[in-house]
Amino acid sequence: MDPFYSHYPFLEGAKEIVKEITPHYTQDEILDKAQDRLESAVGKGEVPTVGTTARGIELDLLSYAAARMVLVAAKNKAMCARVAAAEGRRAQKYLQQESDEKLLSIAKELELGLTKESGGFFALPFFDYLRFKPREEEFKLSAKPIAGGVVTLSRKEAERFVQEAARMKMDVLVHVSDMKFSPQILEIGKKAIALLPKASAPIENIAKTDFPPCMCRIIEDMKNGEHIGHQARWALGVYLVRSGMKMEEILSIYAESPEYNENTTKYQLEYLKNKEYSMPSCATMDTYGLAQNNCPCLYGGARKGTPVTNSRRRTGITRIEEKK
Amino acid sequence: MSKEQEYLGKCFSQYYAKWQPPISHVERREFGFGNWQTKIAFRHLSFPNSGALSARLMRDAPPYVSYSAAYYEFPDARPMPNKNWKGADLIFDLDAPAHTCGKFTCVECMGKIRGETIRLIEDFLVPDFGISKDEMIVNFSGSRGFHVHVTSESVHNLRREERREIVEYINAASVSVKTLLHDDSRFIKEDETRKKVYKFYGPLVTDGGWRGKIAKRFLQLVREKKLHEIGIPKKKAQELYDNYGEVENTLKAPVKRMDGGVWANWTRIGLSGVYGKMFEALVENTKVAISADMDSNVTFDTSKLLRLPDSIHGGSGFAARLCNDKGHTLFGKPTPKIEEFEPHVHAPVFSDEPLKMKIIEEVPSVLLRSGQMSEKYAKDALIEVPHYFGIYLMCKGAAILA
Numbered sequence: 114m115d116p117f118y119s120h121y122p123f124l125e126g127a128k129e130i131v132k133e134i135t136p137h138y139t140q141d142e143i144l145d146k147a148q149d150r151l152e153s154a155v156g157k158g159e160v161p162t163v164g165t166t167a168r169g170i171e172l173d174l175l176s177y178a179a180a181r182m183v184l185v186a187a188k189n190k191a192m193c194a195r196v197a198a199a200e201g202r203r204a205q206k207y208l209q210q211e212s213d214e215k216l217l218s219i220a221k222e223l224e225l226g227l228t229k230e231s232g233g234f235f236a237l238p239f240f241d242y243l244r245f246k247p248r249e250e251e252f253k254l255s256a257k258p259i260a261g262g263v264v265t266l267s268r269k270e271a272e273r274f275v276q277e278a279a280r281m282k283m284d285v286l287v288h289v290s291d292m293k294f295s296p297q298i299l300e301i302g303k304k305a306i307a308l309l310p311k312a313s314a315p316i317e318n319i320a321k322t323d324f325p326p327c328m329c330r331i332i333e334d335m336k337n338g339e340h341i342g343h344q345a346r347w348a349l350g351v352y353l354v355r356s357g358m359k360m361e362e363i364l365s366i367y368a369e370s371p372e373y374n375e376n377t378t379k380y381q382l383e384y385l386k387n388k389e390y391s392m393p394s395c396a397t398m399d400t401y402g403l404a405q406n407n408c409p410c411l412y413g414g415a416r417k418g419t420p421v422t423n424s425r426r427r428t429g430i431t432r433i434e435e436k437k
Numbered sequence: 438m439s440k441e442q443e444y445l446g447k448c449f450s451q452y453y454a455k456w457q458p459p460i461s462h463v464e465r466r467e468f469g470f471g472n473w474q475t476k477i478a479f480r481h482l483s484f485p486n487s488g489a490l491s492a493r494l495m496r497d498a499p500p501y502v503s504y505s506a507a508y509y510e511f512p513d514a515r516p517m518p519n520k521n522w523k524g525a526d527l528i529f530d531l532d533a534p535a536h537t538c539g540k541f542t543c544v545e546c547m548g549k550i551r552g553e554t555i556r557l558i559e560d561f562l563v564p565d566f567g568i569s570k571d572e573m574i575v576n577f578s579g580s581r582g583f584h585v586h587v588t589s590e591s592v593h594n595l596r597r598e599e600r601r602e603i604v605e606y607i608n609a610a611s612v613s614v615k616t617l618l619h620d621d622s623r624f625i626k627e628d629e630t631r632k633k634v635y636k637f638y639g640p641l642v643t644d645g646g647w648r649g650k651i652a653k654r655f656l657q658l659v660r661e662k663k664l665h666e667i668g669i670p671k672k673k674a675q676e677l678y679d680n681y682g683e684v685e686n687t688l689k690a691p692v693k694r695m696d697g698g699v700w701a702n703w704t705r706i707g708l709s710g711v712y713g714k715m716f717e718a719l720v721e722n723t724k725v726a727i728s729a730d731m732d733s734n735v736t737f738d739t740s741k742l743l744r745l746p747d748s749i750h751g752g753s754g755f756a757a758r759l760c761n762d763k764g765h766t767l768f769g770k771p772t773p774k775i776e777e778f779e780p781h782v783h784a785p786v787f788s789d790e791p792l793k794m795k796i797i798e799e800v801p802s803v804l805l806r807s808g809q810m811s812e813k814y815a816k817d818a819l820i821e822v823p824h825y826f827g828i829y830l831m832c833k834g835a836a837i838l839a
Contacts, residue, residue, distance in 0.1 A: 240592075243599040243603070244599065246602065250613070250616060253602075253605075253611040253613070254611065254646070255605070255606050255609070255646065256648075258644040258649070259566075259646035260646065262565075262566050262568065267696065267699050268697060271724075313773075342599075344597070344598045344738070377802060399516050400738070400741070400742070402739075406516060
């Protein structure tokens with residue numbers, strides 16, 4: 114059997130094969146493999162590569178499909194993000210060995226407008242570059258040769274973009290509301306979630322009781338490994354600093370983010386503390402698209418006050434003391 | 438409302454009576470109107486079409502009119518998430534820096550910001566991003582700067598982070614030496630002594646983007662004999678001036694590096710140990726010469742409201758005129774090109790009829806529509822000036838009707 118789709122199980126063609134071969138295996142065989150795959154991805158951040166036997170290849174493909182089902186059932190964004198990253202890295206190992214033509218056809222299916230240039234180089238349209246840009250500093254747009262809306266990439270960089278596009282495709286949780294999952298699937302999900310790397314402080318308690326919905330939402334998104342924008346990150350920083358929280362407590366909240374870097378975060382928090390930035394008003398938070406509909410700051414349709422003043426107004430909060 | 442504000446309202450209303458907005462998709466935009474106290478006093482307004490918008494502007498004659506770069510399904514819905522964001526133009530907001538000219542922005546300050554706007558278009562948007570001039574509109578903000586709107590569909594769905602990347606590219610915030618110069622120097626053992634072999638890879642002049650800009654800047658500094666600007670000692674600099682041709686060839690010759698990338702072999706310039714420092718200085722020097730400074734918040738805040746092109750700015754009485762030649766006209770007058778655009782000449786839209794005024798605050802000499810400079814006016818002076826200039830002085834709060 115051609116192992117191609119087991120290397121890239123996120124491609125459409127894999128679905129057909131999965132349908133075809135499922136009847137040849139028992140549910141237990143498939144779920145066992147799926148559990149291994151998930152636990153390795155969540156726990157170690159890597160997915161083992163495929164064996165060479167036909168049975169190994171087929172079970173590998175089936176374990177991917179079953180693992181996706183577990184992710185859908187478990188509805189845990191952080192786990193989905195971690196699995197997508199691990200699966201992406203595994204795909205990259207295979208991409209290295211592919212011909213240019215294969216690389217391009219996989220890119221095309223992932224909606225990445227990659228084309229081949231002369232001299233072993235690749236070209237990527239500027240807007241695709243922005244959409245699929247990996248986070249590493251070397252991929253800052255300013256570091257790349259760009260002309261006429263096209264960025265020139267080496268083969269290795271092109272592979273990195275395909276990996277990123279695959280990761281992004283897999284980092285989507287399909288919402289299914291009326292589907293019943295077997296207890297076995299739910300159990301596998303639970304076990305895998307337990308393997309997620311833990312942050313040091315239990316922030317959930319603080320977040321749920323003291324913070325306004327907009328801040329809870331930002332923290333929640335951050336915890337789930339979603340990329341939160343600059344304004345959200347900044348507003349949260351100002352809020353936490355203005356709330357009079359200790360630096361260590363604040364850092365433990367940011368530590369939930371997969372992009373967390375202690376030194377950078379500390380520096381930025383110190384900076385905004387020294388600058389004495391004032392809290393943006395709830396109306397401004399609204400224009401940033403950060404305000405939430407279930408917030409008590411919505412008095413009669415118009416947002417009043419700031420997240421800090423509104424937190425103070427609510428009872429039982431001793432932590433919040435605005436500095437100015 | 439003062440007598441002057443009432444008078445200005447009447448003039449603005451007459452202006453809007455025959456006016457058409459030069460923007461697309463009016464029905465999907467949010468609008469905001471200002472009053473004499475604040476520039477956006479009411480927002481979340483929406484209009485089914487251009488006609489409805491002009492009619493409302495004629496009726497209310499607000500001193501400030503703003504619109505969203507964003508497109509919404511329900512532009513008047515609140516709070517914001519209920520509008521259902523459908524995309525947004527890509528906006529660049531360039532404002533003249535604070536200067537002693539104060540509220541009567543001088544010709545020099547405007548010239549500087551016009552230059553930056555042109556550079557944004559000619560050095561970044563067109564050559565690097567491949568955005569054609571047909572896909573953008575440029576307008577005077579009505580006050581101290583220019584707005585560039587990229588309206589093509591390819592930019593509509595850019596997320597905030599992607600817009601931020603664009604901003605950091607243009608204002609050079611993301612430009613770093615680390616990614617532009619590769620130091621592959623290493624020690625080798627030769628006759629029992631350790632010896633350092635320098636190997637530096639840097640950008641080619643033929644590269645696109647910041648790489649090319651930096652290599653070209655270096656070449657320019659050599660050509661113009663200005664290497665002292667980046668701290669290169671006199672003797673070495675003279676050597677490079679004498680061998681300009683060789684320097685140029687080196688920076689044009691592509692060499693493959695281990696990582697698969699193609700670079701110029703900067704080792705051949707012969708600066709041995711000082712590359713890191715020199716490069717840092719070079720990057721800084723290029724940033725100052727090339728980057729365009731703008732209010733980056735406007736670019737990545739995709740729900741911001743900005744001045745509606747061709748509307749009147751209540752702080753100057755000027756029209757926020759379009760200034761790129763896509764065949765636009767304002768009341769039959771062709772749109773001036775940005776290169777020729779002079780706010781005091783092209784943006785006043787009212788007549789030359791004489792108007793009697795009393796000066797209440799000293800007015801410096803300013804450029805008139807005719808191209809001549811006005812007189813300086815002292816406080817309490819009674820003057821007769823063209824209608825458009827009277828409106829300018831009233832909007833600036835420097836004169837009242839006599």
